[in-house]
Each structure stands twice: as structure tokens, then as C-alpha cells.
Amino acid sequence: MDRQRSAAVWAAINDHARAGGAPVSIEAVCLICARTLRAQGVSVALSDRLMGYEPVCASGGAYRLMDLQVTLGEGPGRDALTGDRPVLVGDLAEDGTRRRWPMFAPAAVQAGVRAIFAFPLLLGAISVGVLEISRTEEGWLTPQQAADALVFADAALLVQVRQLASPDAAAGEPKELRWGTAERWAQVHQATGMVAIQSGTDLSAAFVRLRAHAFADERSLLEVARDVVARRLRFGPDRDEAD
């Protein structure tokens, strides 16, 4: 549990975007993730209603790993998506791993990958995809690296949720990507559920609207969420909110 370390990872992501003069992209998250975790491949696949798993971005040779999971219908990324939890595999050549993914594991090893760590892009019932980190050498992530990977997954989630939300809703969002400590408070998630019903949207759009509202009013997300939960603030079906 290291707050400063998390802040450093967010800073690295934002610095990269600022240097490029563009908002944080999913490609940038993958790139910095690969650099920070000394991984040969990093990729993001989105959860898709039809396919279940849709590759969108990869650095290094990670496209091959996603291709295999699309073709074979099995693999750590798919399991992370369906199980709503990280799936961490230190050695793809191990017996247990081969039993778990009889087709994917040998194919991945043949493609030169020995370890793969899949982190779902998840915030409660908001589930948008999976971040996968792969290495050519066997071995586990250190606890520090696992914590960093969770931050990269948060960053990928934020980028993705923003893109899925309507441009209107996301327009007010800050350029800087940052996951505050507010997201650990119950009221933020309770308010997300309430706003989804008030505005007739799904949870991810409701979450983006809450964040945008807080940013526009220069208040903290937690304060805004508390107002929603206390029914001092309502969000209408369109952009205009009535206090």
C-alpha cells in the first residue's frame, strides 16, 4: 500500500501526454506500462457484447497474444474479463497453466511468451476491458509491480470510460488523468448508481458525468457524490443539472 508510488505512476502517464500535447491515450498507457514494468508486450482488449474480447491496442508483440485468445476462445485475458479479477500467470509452460488453457498456453509459449498478467479494467459493475502485460521470461510480478499494474489498469479504464461516454458528458473532464482517493469512498459509487437512474444512462456514463460536474464546479468528487446521496443535487436526463 504505497500512495506516493501510485502518484508517481500517474505523473509518468500525464507527463508523457503533456509532452505530446495530447490527452492521455490508451497507446500511451500501454507504452509507459511496458517501460515501467519491463514487459516486452502490453495490450488492451475491450469487453465487447458480441465477441466478448476485442483487441484495441498493443505494444511489442502483444497483438499475437490477443489474436490467440480471440481465435482459441481461451486465455488469461478472457478469464480476467469473465471472472472480474486479475489473472496472474508466472509461467505459461507449467503443468497447471497448461491444464487451465490447453490450447492457449502452448501456443503462447511457442510465440515466445512465458509470463502473462491480466488486469480487468473494472470499477464495480463498470467493466470495459482488460490490460495484459506479458514477458518473455518466466517469473512473478513483485508486489510493487502488481500495485503499479493496477494503477495502469485504472488509467486505461478512465481513458476508455471517457471515450465510451458521450462527447458532451466527457467535455468537462480535466485533461489530467488522475484517480483520487475519493474513488475508495462508498458514496461515490452510490451516487454513480443514483445518477445512472436520474439521467437514464449506464453506470460508466453516470460516473463520467459526476467527475465532469466536480471538475467544472471546482469541487471534489466526494463532495459532489455526498450531495447526490443526500439528495441535494440531481442530474437530469440532459446536460443541465438542477440543484
Next chain:
Amino acid sequence: MNLEMKVKTVLNRRTAQTFVELADTLVVGFDVIDFLQTLAERCVDLLDVDAAGILLADPRGSLTLVAASTEQARLLELFQLQDEEGPCLDCYYSGQPVTCSDLAAHPQQWPRFAAEAHRAGFAAVQAFPLRLRDQVLGAMNLFSATTKAASLDHASLAQALADVATIGITHERTLRQHQLVTEQLQHALNSRIVIEQASGTLAERGQIPIAEAFALLRAYARNHNQRLSAVARQVINQDAVVAELLTSASS
């Protein structure tokens, strides 16, 4: 049998029943949130305290509430406040139990936490670590409305219950990989978020307070022998269960 012995016998029986009940939930259709929720509620009965909560450490840097004996908003804030300061944070960093039997007598220890606890009507607090060998996963937090010296009997029972929580989270005693703990922890933390989102959804649908929405979810899951997080997902997906839940609210 004198009165004291009678009380002890009853308490022992209830303690044994609790461990049996918790062991049962560990096996069939195990869900970590249901498990921790039951544990938090039983802590109040067994440990003679007024509120109990379980907080888990997220590797990203925060201490987050995942289960509480009651969903009173002020109490939830009190748990979550310890992400910044309080007995749970101290307990997490030291890996040792932390006790303050009279918060008013030591206001400088945790100024903000002590003030909020007083406002919420609590006078004493304890925190017990959830430990897995050299790793601390979180803390179990107990609140009392009256000042009291912590009894040794209760302290060892409380630590035993905290250890049970650890077993519930790691699922098995022989677990050796930090990786599996990460997988389980993230799942538990996320399940709690699903339940919060569902509470919000239901509260807005029925125009009822959040705490009442949570109570409805909990009662429905119990009565229908379903997982709390599964019922929460049905509510978020606007399944028929929403109407049923709200009917039971108005009746």
C-alpha cells in the same frame, strides 16, 4: 452454575455456532463479501461492541471498507476516514492490535477521527490486523458507545475472528503466492463497489435512503439464498428483482 458461568457458557455456544456458520459459508458457493458481511455482524454479537467493520488495503495506496455491521452513513464515514488517520491505519502499518478505551481522554492521538467518532456516538475503539504471515491485508475495526477497558478474553476472540477473515479472503490456509492474494483482494474490493452502485440504483428507483436500499439487498440475498453481489448485479441490470425488492420495501 453461577451467573458468570452461565453467561460464559452461552457465549461459548454462540462463539462455536458462529465459527460453524462461517466455516459453512467458506465451502458452498463461497462469496467473500457475504462472508465478511456475516463476520462483521457476528462480531457485534460476540464481542459486545456496537459496531464492526472490515477494511482491506488496496495495493494502490488506500484502506477501504468492504463490510460493516450496519450501514449507517456516519459510521461508514468513520471507517473510511481511517484511510487518512485512525486506529485501523496504525494497526495496518504496525501489524499489531490498536486499542483506545476512551477516545475523549486521548483526543490528540487521532484528532479528526476522534472528533468524528464522538459525533457518531462512539467512545472506544479497537482495531485488529488481518495478517497472512508477514503480510497485513487490512484490519477489523470495533466501536463501542461506552468507554471500556478491553478484556483479554474478548481481545483473543476478536483476533481469532480477524484471522477467520483473513482465511476467508485468501480462501485457503496454504496459499503461498502473493499473486493469488492480489487476485482475491481486488475481487473483494470490486465486489463491494458493485454493491454500492446497486444500493444507489435501488435507492433512486424507490426514493429510499441508501442504508435502506442496502438492507433490502441484504435481506433479499439471505431470503433467496443468493450472493449479495449477485443480487446487486441483477439490480444494476434492472432485472425483475428490482420491482420485487421495492414491493417488499413498501409493504
